[in-house]
Amino acid sequence: MxxxxxxxxxELEQVKQKAPHIEGVTLEACLPEIVRVHIYVxxxxxxxxxxxxxxxxxxxxxxxxLKSKTLTEKLLDGVVKICDAEARKYIGQKQIxxxxxxxxxxxxxxxxxxxxxxxxxxxxxxxxxEDRCKLMQSTSQIVLKIKEEEYYMSYKISVPPDYxxxxxxxxxxxxxxxxxxxxxxVGQAVEIARQCVQPPxxxxxxxxxxxxxxxxxxxCEHLIQQCVKRYAKENxxxxxxxxxxxxxxxxxxxxxxxxxxRVYCGHLFHYFCLYKFMKTPPxxxxxxxxxxxxxxxxxxxxxxxxxxxxxxxxxxxxxxxxAEVVDFLE
Ligand SMILES: [Zn+2]
Ligand SMILES: [Zn+2]
Numbered sequence: 001m002x003x004x005x006x007x008x009x010x011e012l013e014q015v016k017q018k019a020p021h022i023e024g025v026t027l028e029a030c031l032p033e034i035v036r037v038h039i040y041v042x043x044x045x046x047x048x049x050x051x052x053x054x055x056x057x058x059x060x061x062x063x064x065x066l067k068s069k070t071l072t073e074k075l076l077d078g079v080v081k082i083c084d085a086e087a088r089k090y091i092g093q094k095q096i097x098x099x100x101x102x103x104x105x106x107x108x109x110x111x112x113x114x115x116x117x118x119x120x121x122x123x124x125x126x127x128x129x130e131d132r133c134k135l136m137q138s139t140s141q142i143v144l145k146i147k148e149e150e151y152y153m154s155y156k157i158s159v160p161p162d163y164x165x166x167x168x169x170x171x172x173x174x175x176x177x178x179x180x181x182x183x184x185x186v187g188q189a190v191e192i193a194r195q196c197v198q199p200p201x202x203x204x205x206x207x208x209x210x211x212x213x214x215x216x217x218x219x220c221e222h223l224i225q226q227c228v229k230r231y232a233k234e235n236x237x238x239x240x241x242x243x244x245x246x247x248x249x250x251x252x253x254x255x256x257x258x259x260x261x262r263v264y265c266g267h268l269f270h271y272f273c274l275y276k277f278m279k280t281p282p283x284x285x286x287x288x289x290x291x292x293x294x295x296x297x298x299x300x301x302x303x304x305x306x307x308x309x310x311x312x313x314x315x316x317x318x319x320x321x322x323a324e325v326v327d328f329l330e
Contacts, residue, residue, distance in 0.1 A: 008032055008053055011094045018097050025100055037100055041107040042161050044070045044114045049103055051096060061087035062095040066103075075116040079106060111140040115159050118216045126224045142216075145174075146224050148232035150248050153177055153185070155223055157216065164214040167193035170223070176248045177231070180260055181268075185227040189219050231268065237291040238273035265294035279315075283308040 002010075012030050019027040019037060028048075029036040035051040047068040054060045064083040066076040083099065090098050107113065112135050119142065123133055132145040142157045153175035160166040170189045175182055196218060199210035234243050243260055245251060254260070257272035267289050269277075278287055278296070287296045 004055065004057060004059070005032070008057060011058075011096060014094065015096050019100060022097075022100060022104065024104060035096055039100065039104050039107065041104065044161065044163065045107040045111070047071060047076070047103065047107070049100070051099065058090075058092055058095055061091060062099055064099060071113060072117045074120070075113055079103070082106070110137050111161065112137055112142065112159060114163055115142075115214070115216050118214055121217055122220045122224075126220055131224070144220065144223070146228040148229045150246065151176055151228065151232040151244065153182065153223075153228045155186075157219065159216065163216075165197065165212050167197045167215040168219055169193075170219060176251075177228075178244070178251050178260060180262055181227075181231055184262065185223060189222050189227075192222050193219050234268050236270045236273050237267055237289060238269060238277055241270070243268040243270065261300075263289065264297040265289045265292050267291050279308070279312060281309065281312055283312070 009032065012032065012035070015035065016027065016030050019025055019030075024040040026038040026040070027035075028038060032053070036048060037051075038046065038048050040046040047066050050065040050067070052063040052065075054063065061084060064080055064087070066080055066083075068076060083102070086102050087095055087099060112119065119133070119135065127133055127146075130147045132143075134143040135141075136143060140159050140161070142159070143154065144157065145152060145154045154173040156171040156173060158169040158171070160169070170186055170193065172182060172186050177185070193215040196215035197212040203210075232244060235241060236243055245254070257270060259271035261269045261271050261274050263269065263274070274296075288294065289296055
């Protein structure tokens, strides 16, 4: 009967013939002590697998160690565990080629492996128990469903193969937020993603050379914390009442005074509260948001201080006249 060593040697001969024909696989060492292969799917999905054999191999599973310049150690640790479970299915068989193919297929089937650490951070730091995060490996997309009180918003975030050099793409799906907010949520997220990968137009001389940054986490942080979680229960800075009604079904029948206005700084106001605030002096220095102190720019109130002053004075005069008339009639 052939010894385990003989079995291994004949398997290594077979590996030398077969491995070079597997696309993306480079056989770097093929010795009884160690077999080392580099597996390449694309620039982000690549790894080196180091395989070793116990004396009792192949009646014991092959021992696999993984290294990668692009994939995190945490992910690789997880993959090693899967490898071990997989190798146990092949006990008694030639395991090397099976393992190489298994690892290559893992990289092909799991394009989101390149954002493994970011997804972990999103789940840990940004999501609450009611939120959902689903990985769709077949389309390289992450589906988020974020809830706050009675409001919810779903997003599909696509991770391109050349991530992080290219940014994630954001698509909004089901939600019950008012139109004025939801398009803004996505528009800003797209801009945040763009800024992660494109250098600023005006470069400061002391800035270090620009390098693209991963955009998934910043985009999720914005959509989850700065949008859904925040606006679902935001109060008007002027009257301190809720902006969105507790019951989203009431959104369609909001009183004109309670209509939602969004200003430049991102704070929301009731239409009537903002209207009163903008039309009441002082005007000279401009109007500033009571919450954050930023100047309020708003299409509907785009008038100069002088004009606002004149209109206000005119209105006051009209009211005085009316009051005088009322006095006279009494
Ligand atoms: Zn208000
Ligand atoms: Zn503000």
